[in-house]
Amino acid sequence: MNNLLSRLPLLLVLPFAAASSGCIANYSHTDISSVSSNDLPSQVTAFRIAVTQGSIVTAHIAPFNNDEKPMVGDVQSSDPTMLTVVHAYGDKNYAFLGLKPGKTQVMFLADGVVVATIQSEVTAQAPQ
Numbered sequence: 001m002n003n004l005l006s007r008l009p010l011l012l013v014l015p016f017a018a019a020s021s022g023c024i025a026n027y028s029h030t031d032i033s034s035v036s037s038n039d040l041p042s043q044v045t046a047f048r049i050a051v052t053q054g055s056i057v058t059a060h061i062a063p064f065n066n067d068e069k070p071m072v073g074d075v076q077s078s079d080p081t082m083l084t085v086v087h088a089y090g091d092k093n094y095a096f097l098g099l100k101p102g103k104t105q106v107m108f109l110a111d112g113v114v115v116a117t118i119q120s121e122v123t124a125q126a127p128q
Contacts, residue, residue, distance in 0.1 A: 026066050027110045030073070034060040034093075040125065044096065049106050049120035051083060051098035062092045063110035071110040079104035083122050098122035 035044045036059070040052035044059040051057050063073040075094045077083045082102045088095040096106075101124040108116040 027071065027113070027115045028064050028066040028068070030061060030063045030108050030110070030116065032059055032061050034058070041123070042096075046116070047118055049083070049096060049118060050123065051096050051120075052123050053098045053101055053125050055098050056095050057098075058088045058093060058095045060090075060093050061108065063108065063115060065110075072112070074109040074112075076107045076109065077104060077120070078107065083120055096120075 030046060032044060032046055035042075036057055038055060038057070040055040041050065042052060042055060042057040043050040044057055044061075061073060061075055063071040065071050070092075073092055075085050077085045079102070082098075082100050082104050083106070084097040084099060085106065086095050086097070087093070099122065101122050103119065103121045105117050106120045107114045108118070
């Protein structure tokens with residue numbers, strides 16, 4: 001027990017020393033690009049996702065750390081019965097499928113940690 005107590009200050013300092021020396025890279029930002037478009041209104045930004053019911057919109061969504069190196073990313077919908085998010089062809093490409101009208105949230109993850117939660121909406125198609 002005394003041996004553990006004597007190492008306790010070192011165990012508490014090591015994580016801070018590693019972080020201050022740059023050994024641990026933290027999340028910096030998420031790039032969103034290559035947003036597909038179709039005849040139905042849609043939008044994918046870092047602040048809002050809007051998809052028309054029955055529509056599919058794709059986007060390249062890639063998180064980066066503060067060293068500008070890519071991180072392992074993922075995108076998830078809090079209500080997949082309204083807005084489903086699936087991996088599309090290619091690395092860090094996602095498809096958003098509008099299933100039923102309503103509002104929900106989409107989470108962006110970097111290395112398994114939620115780094116952003118944004119509002120999303122599926123709008124009804126205009127009658128034709």
